[in-house]
Amino acid sequence: MVKVRDLLERIANAMIDEERKHTIEEFVHKKNWQALREELSEWPLPEIADLLLELDKADRVLVFRMLPRRISGDVFSYMESEHRKGLLKDLTDEETRHLLASLTPDDRTNLFEELPGQVTQHLLNFLSPEDLRESRQLLGYPEESVGRLMTPDYVAVRPEWTVHEALEHIRLKGKRSETINVIYVTDQSWKLLDALELQKFILARPDDTIDQIMDDNFVSLSAFEDREKAVFAMQKYDLFALPVVDTDGVLIGMVTIDDVFDVAQKEATEDFHKGAAVAPLKTSYREASVWSLYRKRVGWLMTLVVVNLASSGVIAAYEDMLSAAIALAFFIPLLIDSGGNAGAQSATLMVRALATGDIKLNQWYKTISKEMKVGIAIGLTMALGSLLLGYFRGGFEIGLIVGITMVTLVIVANIIGTILPFLLVRIRVDPAVASGPLITSIIDAVGLLIYFSIAAMVLGQVG
Amino acid sequence: MVKVRDLLERIANAMIDEERKHTIEEFVHKKNWQALREELSEWPLPEIADLLLELDKADRVLVFRMLPRRISGDVFSYMESEHRKGLLKDLTDEETRHLLASLTPDDRTNLFEELPGQVTQHLLNFLSPEDLRESRQLLGYPEESVGRLMTPDYVAVRPEWTVHEALEHIRLKGKRSETINVIYVTDQSWKLLDALELQKFILARPDDTIDQIMDDNFVSLSAFEDREKAVFAMQKYDLFALPVVDTDGVLIGMVTIDDVFDVAQKEATEDFHKGAAVAPLKTSYREASVWSLYRKRVGWLMTLVVVNLASSGVIAAYEDMLSAAIALAFFIPLLIDSGGNAGAQSATLMVRALATGDIKLNQWYKTISKEMKVGIAIGLTMALGSLLLGYFRGGFEIGLIVGITMVTLVIVANIIGTILPFLLVRIRVDPAVASGPLITSIIDAVGLLIYFSIAAMVLGQVG
Secondary structure, three states: OHHHHHHHHHHHHHHHHHHHHHHHHHHHHOOOHHHHHHHHHOOOHHHHHHHHHHOOHHHHHHHHHHOOHHHHHHHHHHOOHHHHHHHHHHOOHHHHHHHHHHOOHHHHHHHHHHOOHHHHHHHHOOOOHHHHHHHHHHHOOOOOEHHHHOEOOOOEEOOOOEHHHHHHHHHHHOOOOOOOOEEEEEOOOOEEEEEEEHHHHHHOOOOOEHHHHOOOOOOOEEOOOEHHHHHHHHHHHOOOEEEEEOOOOEEEEEEEHHHHHHHHHHHHHHHHHHHOOOOOOOOOOOOOOHHHHHHHHHHHHHHHHHHHHHHHHHHHHOHHHHHHOOHHHHOHHHHHHHHHHHHHHHHHHHHHHHHOOOOOHHHHHHHHHHHHHHHHHHHHHHHHHHHHHHHHHHHHHHHHHHHHHHHHHHHHHHHHHHHHHHHHHHOOOOHHHHOOHHHHHHHHHHHHHHHHHHHHHHHHHHO | OHHHHHHHHHHHHHHHHHHHHHHHHHHHHOOOHHHHHHHHHOOOHHHHHHHHHHOOHHHHHHHHHHOOHHHHHHHHHHOOHHHHHHHHHHOOHHHHHHHHHHOOHHHHHHHHHHOOHHHHHHHHOOOOHHHHHHHHHHHOOOOOEHHHHOEOOOOEEOOOOEHHHHHHHHHHHHHHOOOOOEEEEEOOOOEEEEEEEHHHHHHOOOOOEHHHHOOOOOOOEEOOOEHHHHHHHHHHHOOOEEEEEOOOOEEEEEEEHHHHHHHHHHHHHHHHHHHOOOOOOOOOOOOOOHHHHHHHHHHHHHHHHHHHHHHHHHHHHOHHHHHHOOHHHHOHHHHHHHHHHHHHHHHHHHHHHHHOOOOOHHHHHHHHHHHHHHHHHHHHHHHHHHHHHHHHHHHHHHHHHHHHHHHHHHHHHHHHHHHHHHHHHHOOOOHHHHOOHHHHHHHHHHHHHHHHHHHHHHHHHHO
């Protein structure tokens, strides 16, 4: 229910944008730059970025050039990667130089990450020596690491300063920093001693020393850690920014919650895709080409075909029995689907609970026994339903076979669905791949084996 | 790959906790309260909450009582819902009164939300008249609305004040506010005029008026809007806090990013579960009982059994043909699984892209034509593989049937997987339910129909 209203609203919003877009286009075509500037000055930056995406390519460059220099970097960062690349091509060298200089260090890393290597090399030439050194260093951290999200522009103060002195320093340095909501306390060698929210400085007495308002209570990250670590820490500690330190505890930068929030959403999307046997896309769906979508999907599908051959093999092995009792075939989709669905439920519950830290790896035993119980309850319920169905379609024997298969299969599927994610983590594969098609395909083969074994027993015995 | 390292680390962390836990338990058993207080004073609050969960019930209350009053409310809020309920039962009336008073308004709403109605009614008696009025008002907003996330404790200033005056006011009121990272500007009737980050006040000259540092550029939410709206706005505008206004634009509270971040994770978990045919759990997996897991899962499974009856019906309709060419049965799992997998891929890509706003509802035409192309490419690749498999297992005719079915089915599955989420939104159902078992079950029936129709044509014609 939740998303529907929102989606409808977004369409409505899209229409309002249409109107605003026409206003802007008119200004551009009449070359009324003054009116254009005034109109845009009241817009939030992400909306200017949205507008740019909607304009013709020629108008887009014109409007972008009109933007006050102080906001053009931010607007650029709010644009989508594909459009950023396009815009960069249309800018002069001088404009490119200014644009790059106005980006924050983390946005610059983000831009370089998504451009092809030689374009990045070319752009690095436009940077000032200081920015170049900084960008080289940030790009040196592993992909998807905390370092890649980090900005080195923070404000740090010393414990022996007074609050008044610290505020003076914050005023001086704060303009260059991405945020001064959190201020760091370091010693002379830049070793991190504490992280304090700006409000502490405001609420303290001006002649208190920093030492006095410190709480010696902070959480920091290493630049080499996975960026998911930042997501966990931000969520657990409810922080707006996290300091990043090197192995000696020296402060080298900070990560802000807006970037971490984006990472969390991207990681969730990746998990959704992996769960549906789609390799991570790297770009948004809208930007993905047909060819890249093909490549991200076909590999898993072909792999699953191989898994499905096991199912074909099982049916082939029981060919004679199936010919003799063709009614058995009627229930193949029902049984393997129900098993697959139950397995997918368990696997998805596990995968998500592991990903959010809701259950820990060492709780596998407790979890399996819980899922066993759930499986038995669900299996018995489903067996009752399918026993009746089987009876009406194929008589008493078939009903018995279908019922017994259902309860056995649902319990087995639950167990496989629970264990598989834990096993994958053990062998260092992301468990997210377990939640959908993979588990379904495995359970299909297992299910058919159970079905025909039970059929052989019942038909052999009763028949 | 991402999560593995992290999961292993979490086990390591769990072991360290074990050691710390023993230290604490020793202090408790030796009644060494002084040492206990000192030890805990250095811990981040979420870790104290974690510790409490690990302790015996008796020790838990003892340690909780030892906590300085100023942090006990926050520690309580970091605990899991089940444990909060347990702890509440063990506190005296006086302790309950103090605890409730020390909670922030949004945490208090959150607590009341998850308690049974009569417990909440009982607890409301312990509130001061002001807190009671506030809680009644917050609980009056719809479930999952912005109002339920909101705190009325913000700091607002007037445009005619100087920065110096404003900072004085912030110092005075800031202690009670959840955050002063964002300060609101209102007129005399509390109509919201602007939202300014605290850093603007610090970086401005003390005798500037607020009017001068205002940028008239802010985004606000209505208390009745869905909480997902807050997630979208925070992500789009990179904000730390969002003001909440009533229909006249009067400021009534604010929503902070930490709460919104939690909502985003919860909504993603809900979508994962829905995608696997699990009804939203309301609690974490760890806290969910066997009975509640059973209820959340069995409904969808039984519904899908009904959908699967269509598949049984199709096979039954082609019983004679199947008996005559039993090799056709070998390929049933392979074909319906491949179709289901391809459909699940498309559906998941759609569902997630719609949920994150990556594609909009009015882009359905463009999206379907893109998915068609991807479907044709994947279908042809898969057909080639399965044609060969069919040929080796069942001869030329079977190979032909399997190959043609595969390409047709994959294309059809892609189209159904793309359209279904859009359709569900239209009829106001959350599209997340489309991504897994539902789409698989639908495609199974469609796939069998395609398979047997093609088989009938080929076998009728060639044979």
